Structures are given as C-alpha cells and as structure tokens.
Amino acid sequence: MQRMLVTGGCGFIGSNFIRLELQTNPNLSIINVDKLTYAGNLENLADFQNDSRYQFARGDICDKEFINSLLKDGSVDAVVNFAAESHVDRSILDSSPFVQTNIVGTQNLLDCSRQHQIKRYLQVSTDEVYGSLGDDGKFTEETPLAPNSPYSASKAAADMLVRAYVHTFNFPAVTTRCSNNYGPYQFPEKLIPLFISNALQGQSLPVYGTGLNIRDWIHVEDHCRGIGAALRQGKVGEVYNFGGNSELTNLDLTYALLEALGKPRTLIRYVSDRPGHDHRYAIDATKAKRELGWEPKTIFQEGLRQTIDWYLSNSAWIERIKSGVYRSYYEQQYGSRLN
Ligand code: NAD
Ligand code: TDX
Secondary structure, three states: OOOOEEOOOHHHHHHHHHHHHHHOOOEEEEEEEEEOOOOHHHHHHHHHOOOEEEEEEOOOOOOOHHHHHHOOOOOOOEEEOOOOOOOOHHHHHHOHHHHHHHHHHHHHHHHHHHOOOOOOEEEEEEHHOOOOOOOOOOEEEOOOOOOHHHHHHHHHHHHHHHHHHHHHOOOOEEEEEOOOEEEEOOOOOOHHHHHHHHHHOOEEEEOOOOOOOEEEEEEEHHHHHHHHHHHHOOOOOOEEEEOOOOOEEEHHHHHHHHHHHHHHHHEEEEOOOOOOOOOOOOOOOOOHHHHOOOOOOOOOHHHHHHHHHHHOOOOOHHHHHOOOHHHHHHHHOOOOEEE
C-alpha cells in the first residue's frame, strides 16, 4: 500500500492512526480529508505539517465533486473512513448532522471509491451498533445489530450500506467495530478527558445516573494497530471487533482518575441520566486474534497513567478547546443539569 485517503484525520482516533501509520511505514503517503467540525483540530497533527508524505485537504465527505477530485488520478490505493459525528449526547440533542455525515457521507465515499476502483475500503464502526448487554456475555461479530441512540443508529446504517455494497457490487470493503477508546488528543466532551480537565480545574465531574454503566476501554494505539491489520489482512466483506478486555463501571473509572490526580471524590456530581443510556458494552475479539493476529497490548492501568500524564503535559491543548467553541456546548449541556 503506497497511498491512503483517510477521512476525519483531525479528530481523536484518525490523528492517532495517521501518526502511527506514517511512523511505521516509511513509503506510505496519506491525504487527510477533514471538514474541521468542532471536533477537528489541525493541531493534532502539527508534527506532520512539513512531512512531504502528509497532505491535508479540508472538505466534507458528503461532497462528491471534492472527493472525486482527490481520487481521480488513480494514485489512492485505500480509503479509511473515520469521519463522523461521534458523540452520543450530541446525537440526542440533534441527530441531523449524524444522519448527514455518518450515513450520507459514507454512501458518498462508497460511490466515489467504487467509481475510482479503490482496492480497499475500511469503515471504522463501533460496538454501539450491537446495542446494550446485560451483566453477562460479550458482543461477537454475529451479534444482531440493535442500536439504541441516534448516533449508533447512524453508524449501524452506514455499516449496512457497506455490507450492501460488498454484496451488490463486490466492493472491497472491511468493517471494524471497536469499544471505547482512550488516549491522547481525545476531545474533552468524552468522559476521560472531560473528567481530567474538570478535576484539574476543581470543577465537578458529572456522572450520569448511578455511574454503574460499564464500558470496555481500549487504548487508541491498540485500536489503530487493529485497523491497520484489518486494512491489510482482513477479508473483504468481513467485520472485525476490537476490545480492550478492560471493563469498568463509570464510577470506578472516575475514582481511578481522581486518585491518580490526587483529587477528592467530593468533586463527583450525580446528574440526570443520559436518555436511553446503554448499560454495558463488552467485546469478544477472538476473530481479530485468529484472522489478523491482533490483540490489545496496553494494560489499562499503565495506559491510563500515560494518558493522564499526556493531558497534564498538554493542558493548554484542552484549555484552548474549552475556552472556544466547546464552552457554549458544555454550558448548554450541563449548566442546568447539575443536581
Ligand atoms: P472525533 O469526533 O474525535 O473526530 C471526528 C473527525 O471527523 C473530526 O476531525 C471532524 O472534523 C471530522 N468530520 C466530521 N464530519 C465530517 C465530514 N462531514 N467530512 C469530513 N470530516 C468530518 O471522533 P473519534 O472519536 O476520533 O472517532 C472516529 C471514528 O471512530 C468515528 O467513526 C467513530 O464512530 C468511531 N469510533 C469511535 C470510538 C471512540 O471511543 N471514540 C470507538 C469506536 C468507534
Ligand atoms: O459527562 C459524562 N458523564 C458520564 O457519566 C460523559 C461525557 C459520559 N458519561 C458516561 C456515559 C457513558 O456510559 O460515561 C460513559 C462514556 O461516555 P462517552 O465518553 O460519551 O462515550 P460513549 O457514549 O460510551 O461512546 C464512546 O464510545 C463508543 C464514543 O463517544 C463513541 O464515538 C464510540 O462509538
């Protein structure tokens, strides 16, 4: 693989993916297509700004002419689609951008990639398409889709389009579904960076409902390594699940963050629950291990420590975000909901 088009590369996982790929593949070049929504940040890849293998193209994945203009010279071998509206709470406030980017955007990328005979397409999906688990069991690739939020419904719709393009057109796509990521450059609306940043500023940590909902945390680098493996070795039409084998209640995670930061538990505020809040996610990644030789490598306690250190060393990165566009959303979201 010589040249990739990566979408959403200015976001959390996309920027980590581009960094890992360029660091480990000297002959690879990447075009990063990003609309720069509130979640897209050019700073996330500032270290590659002057690397001739890296090119940034600002634009929307829904824009056919724009995507075609990037694919038309035939030099792109693979398309990796990270671009999405990614925050469940925002999808509850307004689902339209989720339908537009996550569904229409995916359909447009599929059409453009097909038209230009792209050799490989990878759709970055999520475990949330499977819905919610009770206290036992794990999601496998055979688990029926049962999305519960507008966000996960839009991701599931995109997955179905990818499936249909494989079936109908023999289109060379692979889909990956991953659990909750953590690591550097995550937008501070998501639990871990939000709580670290709030705790450092002595602000309350809004725990939804009882705090007993469970998430399976995976380090972003493990996820990105899995995407690279699925892209190169995955079978066309297949789905691969990735998880971190690190299930935690939100409350236990919050305690761990506060302890690592030396902050008191009195900062915790129980706020009204997220509507339709999924109880538990857990992943069975046996297929990825068997077919891709992939396993998560990061031990959660170590990964969390490194992540906290990164946010401590990069507090200006978060503060720039929080003092700008993010502030009004934060106030709208939590200002009136603190108990
Ligand atoms: P993010 O919100 O941090 O980044 C999304 C990026 O997409 C941003 O840079 C944004 O500017 C860009 N974007 C949005 N709409 C666009 C459009 N119409 N055209 C071009 N660019 C657009 O998201 P993330 O957490 O990095 O997630 C990346 C992908 O991984 C998403 O598809 C998400 O569903 C999936 N995923 C995320 C997680 C997680 O824990 N964060 C877990 C599993 C899967
Ligand atoms: O302030 C908060 N308080 C709180 O209790 C926030 C932001 C979250 N929560 C809870 C809700 C969830 O149970 O913490 C858990 C994690 O929440 P998020 O960080 O919003 O992630 P989640 O909703 O689980 O979805 C994430 O993982 C799957 C990503 O945002 C998705 O893009 C991905 O598909």
